[in-house]
Amino acid sequence: MNSESMIELLNRFLEAELMAVEYYAIHADAITEPEIAEGVRAIIPAEESHAANLATRIKELGGVPVAAGGEASRKGREMGEESKRSGTLAMLKLELMQEQLAIKAYAEPVADIVDDMVTVEMLEEQLFDEMRHAKWLKQRIIALEKKAP
Numbered sequence: 001m002n003s004e005s006m007i008e009l010l011n012r013f014l015e016a017e018l019m020a021v022e023y024y025a026i027h028a029d030a031i032t033e034p035e036i037a038e039g040v041r042a043i044i045p046a047e048e049s050h051a052a053n054l055a056t057r058i059k060e061l062g063g064v065p066v067a068a069g070g071e072a073s074r075k076g077r078e079m080g081e082e083s084k085r086s087g088t089l090a091m092l093k094l095e096l097m098q099e100q101l102a103i104k105a106y107a108e109p110v111a112d113i114v115d116d117m118v119t120v121e122m123l124e125e126q127l128f129d130e131m132r133h134a135k136w137l138k139q140r141i142i143a144l145e146k147k148a149p
């Protein structure tokens with residue numbers, strides 16, 4: 001992969017992380033079950049550090065990272081505000097879907113990149129974080145669905 005397409009790819013990942021920070025924050029405030037809200041809130045620093053790591057790597061590769069507070073953040077807030085009206089289960093399902101997309105998105109370059117181990121190792125760590133987030137969300141979703149009538 002040439003550095004231009006690498007920068008482009010990392011910026012798409014950065015946009016997704018910036019969106020995640022926004023909808024997780026909105027959901028953490030909206031979820032009424034304290035234990036679930038706390039767990040969702042605990043994910044936010046991980047997504048913030050993913051965004052920071054990606055921005056740093058993009059700069060190291062000579063690119064310009066997309067900025068927080070722009071279009072991606074706006075889209076993330078919109079996702080958060082729209083989904084929060086549908087309740088906790090719907091919020092968790094949206095979060096899980098996004099984590100599943102991130103896992104698949106990170107896995108491909110982890111598999112494919114041959115000549116940039118710095119980027120691969122960063123993406124590996126983020127992939128593992130997203131796998132942990134997805135697992136936690138699946139457990140909460142199953143528990144809530146059992147409780148539902």
Ligand SMILES: [Fe+2]
Pocket residue numbers: 017020046047050102126130
């Ligand atoms: Fe992330």
Ligand SMILES: [Fe+2]
Pocket residue numbers: 043047099129130133
């Ligand atoms: Fe995540």
